[in-house]
Amino acid sequence: MNTYDEIIQLALERGFYFPSSELYSDANAGFWEYGPNGARMKNKFLDLWRRELVRRDNMLEIDGSQIMSKNVFKASGHLTNFTDPIVKCKKCSSSFRADKLILEVAKIEVSEGLENENVDDLILQNNIKCPLCKGEISKSERFNMMFKIEIGPNRDEAYLRPETCQSIFVDFSRLFKVSRGKLPLGIAQVGKSFRNEISPRQGLLRLREFYQAEIEIFCNPAKLNDLNKYDEIKNTLLRFYDTRIVELSVEEALEQKILPNKLVAYYLALLVEFFDKTGIDKKRTRLRRLSDQEKAFYSTVAFDFEVDTSIGWLELVACNYRSDYDLKSHSVTSKTNLEVMDDDTKVLPHVFELSLGVDRCIYSVLEHSYFIDRQNDDRVVLKLRPYLSPIHAGVLPLIKKQEFKDKASKLLSNIRKDFDVFYDESGSIGRRYRRLEEIGTPFAFTIDHQTLEDDTVTVRFRDSMNQERVKIDEAHSFLSKQLFTLS
RNA sequence: GCGACGGUCGUCCAGUUUGGUCUAGGACAUCAGAUUGCCAAUCUGGUAACCCGGGUUCAAAUCCCGGCCGUCGCACCA
Structure with a gap:
């Protein structure tokens, strides 16, 4: 059994996550839910994200709507760009990306935004048939990955957001004013996004409804190298991947022009420092610069933060320099000036974003924490950082x-209000330890014979299995100290 | 979305080939009791499943059709 299977089994058995609506046989793919252990862990992961990114950089956090109006996505480009032209074979009903099929058969490069009629003409002119069965090809259709919904009795058209950041762009003007903001300004949001994936697979890794934790840094494009806090991170080591992984300090990466400017460098470093604290093995991570073909339609410079897992490299964070793409198009579509004052000059801010997929992170943290202790009868230990347990x-x-x-x-009663604790009196003490360490519980307090004499309890450490004694009255401060020591 | 293969207690598996004591069995997990008391102890007892719908048949976990889900390959993954 590979690690992926072991993680999913642990997730099902211990209530980390499981398929949604599983009681019913018409449950759709791509929807999963977090059980009690998963929800606690996810909350703690997000607390760490807030601590290491949002609060560290004094960002603003908002919580926007999941349903947004059609015009938002007209402006964002999702209505036209978030869609692929699809054709089907009339005989074997296989479906193909029309632009890819034309390129493959007729060697003609077409944009995926090409109108349906033009696509149909090209297929007819070049006599393109189904590559599998030589059947006739249907007229092209558009498949938009956004979930369309209807609002009110008039059934007004609206959409579930395919990324959380649009509310940040739409709200930017108000947020900048009411918070007396100054550039550069980070605005963060955690929430659900929705994408109608063609074939969702692999549990939490490709969902139709998923959590994003996004950060949009609004900045003055003339001042991308004018950043006081740069010194904090100039020695932080980053791992870049091109054809192989190279580890460089931020300063070196800027000198070698791998990073375009100090602002991008600063936020990538913050991100890497954050991931260092999640327990994901830094040696199994990399920042990969995307080629022009791979980049999203709004992006000018893009890095993916990726992690090595048992099923390959997995993209956890998309880091895009979106320039003024979003504010400009929202400004045009809404006919509103979204420029702000930066010192004495009026600027339309540029945006650098860190778009993090929460569910994939949870999976990755689980996988990198999963440990079978061969020294002690193959006990399964989830070596989560204590503050994520x-x-x-x-x-x-x-x-x-x-x-x-x-x-x-x-x-x-001393500790349950401030910490997540689990009381267990059933089964042998050894069995109870094993059950706790399987879900990553870092400490176990055992009330034993000595407790009756001197009010101390045994504290047993998950990883070393060592035991110490602490006073019952000091258990609270013991936990505080252990959990707030972020290593 | 296409193709191949698959779906049985919480988990893993047996049973399907050849329809009939399958009233669906085991292991682990779980619950209760007894015994024990610092690293998955033992004993006893219990809970708990044939993915959904339709069809064939005297009879369906088993055969057929459709749907859903899963794995793999193709495609997709702004």
């Missing part, structure tokens, strides 16, 4: 006798 500590009376339970209650 769904349960911070277990509370276990060694014996099911009342005086042990009373001490356990006392300990629980």
